[in-house]
Amino acid sequence: MVEIKIALVGQPNVGKSHLINSISGATLHVGNFSGVTVEKKEVEFERDGYRLKLIDLPGTYSLHPYTPEERVTKEFLLNGEYDLILNVVDSNQLQKNLTFSWQIADLNKPMVIAFNMYDEYSKRGGEIDTEKFFKLTNIRAQNVSAKENFGLEELFKKVIKTYQEQNKPRIYYSEIIEEEIENVREKIKDCRFDKRFVAIRLLEDDEDIYKIVHEKPWFVELLPQLNESKQIIKNEYDEDDLKEIFFEERLALSKGIISQVAKIAKRETLSEKIDKILIHPVLGLPIFLFVMWLLFQATFNLGAAPMDYIASVFDSISNFVGKFLPDGILKDAIINGVIPAIGAVVMFLPNILILFLGINLMEQTGYMARAAYVMDGILKRFGLQGRAFIPLVSGFGCSVPAYMAARTLKNPKDRLITMLIIGFMSCGARLPIYVLLVSAFFAPEVQGNVMFAIYIGGALVGLIVAKILRIVLFKGEPEPFVMELPKYRFPKIKALLFDLWIKTKTYLKKAGVFIALASLAVWFLSSFPRENIVKEYSLKIAHVKSEVKKEELKEEMRKKILENSYIARIGKIMEPITKPLDLSWREDVALLSGLAAKETVVSTMAVLYGGNSSNSKKLIEIIRNSLPFTAAVAMIIVVMFYSPCVAAMSTFYAEVPQWVWRIFYTIYPNVFAYFAALLAVSLIKLFS
Amino acid sequence: MRLNKLNIGESGIITKIHAKEPLKSKLLSMGFARGERVKVLKHTLAKNTFDIDINGVNVALRDEEAREIEVMKES
Numbered sequence: 001m002v003e004i005k006i007a008l009v010g011q012p013n014v015g016k017s018h019l020i021n022s023i024s025g026a027t028l029h030v031g032n033f034s035g036v037t038v039e040k041k042e043v044e045f046e047r048d049g050y051r052l053k054l055i056d057l058p059g060t061y062s063l064h065p066y067t068p069e070e071r072v073t074k075e076f077l078l079n080g081e082y083d084l085i086l087n088v089v090d091s092n093q094l095q096k097n098l099t100f101s102w103q104i105a106d107l108n109k110p111m112v113i114a115f116n117m118y119d120e121y122s123k124r125g126g127e128i129d130t131e132k133f134f135k136l137t138n139i140r141a142q143n144v145s146a147k148e149n150f151g152l153e154e155l156f157k158k159v160i161k162t163y164q165e166q167n168k169p170r171i172y173y174s175e176i177i178e179e180e181i182e183n184v185r186e187k188i189k190d191c192r193f194d195k196r197f198v199a200i201r202l203l204e205d206d207e208d209i210y211k212i213v214h215e216k217p218w219f220v221e222l223l224p225q226l227n228e229s230k231q232i233i234k235n236e237y238d239e240d241d242l243k244e245i246f247f248e249e250r251l252a253l254s255k256g257i258i259s260q261v262a263k264i265a266k267r268e269t270l271s272e273k274i275d276k277i278l279i280h281p282v283l284g285l286p287i288f289l290f291v292m293w294l295l296f297q298a299t300f301n302l303g304a305a306p307m308d309y310i311a312s313v314f315d316s317i318s319n320f321v322g323k324f325l326p327d328g329i330l331k332d333a334i335i336n337g338v339i340p341a342i343g344a345v346v347m348f349l350p351n352i353l354i355l356f357l358g359i360n361l362m363e364q365t366g367y368m369a370r371a372a373y374v375m376d377g378i379l380k381r382f383g384l385q386g387r388a389f390i391p392l393v394s395g396f397g398c399s400v401p402a403y404m405a406a407r408t409l410k411n412p413k414d415r416l417i418t419m420l421i422i423g424f425m426s427c428g429a430r431l432p433i434y435v436l437l438v439s440a441f442f443a444p445e446v447q448g449n450v451m452f453a454i455y456i457g458g459a460l461v462g463l464i465v466a467k468i469l470r471i472v473l474f475k476g477e478p479e480p481f482v483m484e485l486p487k488y489r490f491p492k493i494k495a496l497l498f499d500l501w502i503k504t505k506t507y508l509k510k511a512g513v514f515i516a517l518a519s520l521a522v523w524f525l526s527s528f529p530r531e532n533i534v535k536e537y538s539l540k541i542a543h544v545k546s547e548v549k550k551e552e553l554k555e556e557m558r559k560k561i562l563e564n565s566y567i568a569r570i571g572k573i574m575e576p577i578t579k580p581l582d583l584s585w586r587e588d589v590a591l592l593s594g595l596a597a598k599e600t601v602v603s604t605m606a607v608l609y610g611g612n613s614s615n616s617k618k619l620i621e622i623i624r625n626s627l628p629f630t631a632a633v634a635m636i637i638v639v640m641f642y643s644p645c646v647a648a649m650s651t652f653y654a655e656v657p658q659w660v661w662r663i664f665y666t667i668y669p670n671v672f673a674y675f676a677a678l679l680a681v682s683l684i685k686l687f688s
Numbered sequence: 689m690r691l692n693k694l695n696i697g698e699s700g701i702i703t704k705i706h707a708k709e710p711l712k713s714k715l716l717s718m719g720f721a722r723g724e725r726v727k728v729l730k731h732t733l734a735k736n737t738f739d740i741d742i743n744g745v746n747v748a749l750r751d752e753e754a755r756e757i758e759v760m761k762e763s
């Protein structure tokens with residue numbers, strides 16, 4: 001089967017990922033702000049006897065890249081392997097989008113344009129005559145809506161046709177410029193790029209292309225011509241900035257073509273109306289804080305509702321399994337190790353889903369970009385810019401995508417500072433730990449607020465650390481802030497539910513496989529060595545008669561095994577260090593296991609404290625009785641600040657090549673967490 | 689007159705972009721070009737951050753960036 005490699009190119013937020021999902025059933029992440037896709041992604045499907053391989057590239061505003069993720073796109077367009085360019089355009093912003101289309105058309109590759117979001121455009125009375133567009137530009141185009149799923153099949157028919165005919169764009173600039181392009185082009189000899197393309201890019205001062213050709217032997221002959229041509233253009237246009245001249249050329253081209261092919265739509269006014277309130281100069285910030293507060297209240301209170309139900313399900317599973325397994329180590333391991341651990345983790349699934357839904361809604365509706373706008377002033381005081389807000393909020397979901405999202409920051413210093421504090425934004429996996437400790441130690445009326453305080457507190461401390469880093473290590477100005485605010489969009493319920501379902505699936509899978517294995521390991525480490533103790537106690541138990549006494553002895557034996565176990569030995573090495581925080585070796589071990597994944601903190605606690613109860617609701621009870629209040633606070637604070645899980649850490653390492661920063665990143669959060677917890681514990685003791 | 693001097697609801701025609709590269713290319717690619725009409729939709733209380741309409745596209749930028757855009761105010 002013939003394969004067609006299609007590079008999907010477009011400005012940010014035009015719906016490329018959505019289009020791929022709609023045509024191929026893939027599940028790429030979609031969000032209503034620029035910079036959702038920061039990596040190249042590939043998806044394959046088949047149509048009419050062809051295998052179509054779509055390569056989703058990060059959205060980019062122009063071929064003069066500005067941010068690292070835009071660079072990925074340019075790099076791919078120049079050096080990657082592909083047969084055809086599919087340029088996705090937002091019909092609502094024809095002028096701005098097409099100005100970029102002409103730049104890619106210069107590459108002189110077979111090209112197709114998808115006028116996406118046509119549903120919105122036509123609703124407002126707009127129309128695009130794609131036939132006429134084809135006549136004028138020799139680019140086949142199709143009006144589509146990725147959201148409402150129309151025009152997509154036709155689009156890919158046109159893609160295949162364009163591929164068969166190797167149909168290339170014909171875009172011409174004004175005469176003076178074309179003349180100089182031709183003059184420069186003649187001097188270009190062998191080169192893997194299209195010569196006209198190279199000529200154009202050289203004329204508009206594209207440094208990347210310059211670097212590529214300036215080593216060629218024919219470059220010496222080219223240079224005088226290039227300089228002369230540039231000078232001619234500059235004189236003709238009475239302007240020194242060639243980039244600007246070319247930009248205005250393309251803008252004029254867009255205007256000309258739009259006036260011939262499109263019926264312009266009425267202005268969209270809904271977003272403006274909503275923005276009157278949501279980003280109101282005075283109300284904007286309080287509204288944002290209120291939205292966040294509401295989210296954490298919901299996360300806590302609504303999330304608690306199904307807890308009893310989940311706990312009872314796990315009780316019955318445990319009873320059921322218990323009946324079937326023969327007594328012995330295996331039964332012990334499963335009933336006291338694996339099941340309660342999984343139960344403890346799954347119990348918090350509703351909380352996590354609500355938090356995730358909230359963040360997702362902010363992304364889908366377009367509020368996220370507004371929040372960045374509203375927060376920009378505050379972030380600026382801390383030496384960051386509004387754009388940094390988006391990776392930071394994603395950090396509340398999971399640090400891994402948050403580190404990736406930081407690629408949308410242009411300035412390497414800004415990016416590094418942001419990445420260094422992302423860990424302070426408590427991720428969804430830490431939620432179970434907070435819920436567990438907060439439900440155990442705080443009065444029900446304030447629990448939601450305590451949660452909110454934990455999250456906001458973490459974020460605030462993160463900002464302060466950012467400021468300190470900015471002053472001490474990264475002197476310099478924060479990067480400029482220029483960000484598009486997308487239209488408000490009503491999210492598709494089906495897509496939201498689908499996202500939730502995917503999230504649930506991965507979470508349950510993690511609980512079922514990873515947490516199960518981890519807790520098995522913890523159970524094993526906490527149950528051995530046991531031989532001598534078991535021997536000693538089985539004698540004693542055999543001697544006493546009363547059932548009550550027997551149970552007591554069994555309990556005593558369990559405690560003794562635990563105190564003597566491998567895991568206790570590990571924990572006790574750490575105990576002296578965490579003694580000032582009132583943490584015992586059990587918490588130490590739980591926190592240590594949290595480095596593998598934050599959910600394991602809870603599952604480890606369940607194994608170490610659970611004893612023989614599999615009821616996860618009871619776990620809260622037991623923890624309340626076994627830990628002093630100060631220890632709970634210390635634990636919360638440590639979890640807020642210490643190193644994230646391995647997955648997050650390796651993402652950081654992958655994104656940041658410098659060893660100094662990797663080492664710094666690995667050490668400082670832990671030191672910070674320790675002293676922050678110490679301070680809190682001492683304060684509590686001082687005042688009580 | 690510079691863009692950051694406009695008040696909410698006021699509009700103007702761009703006459704020059706003073707910004708240096710790479711910010712200039714960025715602004716151009718968002719549609720800030722000579723002859724285009726811009727309107728200030730919103731700004732934050734301290735006039736630190738602006739919400740600008742350019743050709744039906746909403747762009748947020750800071751005072752520092754708005755200052756780099758020369759406009760002729762429309763009445």
Ligand SMILES: Nc1nc2c(ncn2[C@@H]2O[C@H](COP(=O)(O)OP(=O)(O)OP(=O)(O)O)[C@@H](O)[C@H]2O)c(=O)[nH]1
Nearest residue numbers: 013014015016017018031035036037059145146147
């Ligand atoms: N009404 C409408 N909305 C759409 C359509 N296609 C995409 N969207 C919405 O537009 C927004 C952006 O979609 P994405 O697929 O994330 O855009 P993208 O081009 O991949 O964006 P980046 O990753 O930032 O480059 C989302 O809110 C989509 O739901 C469409 O055809 N009609």
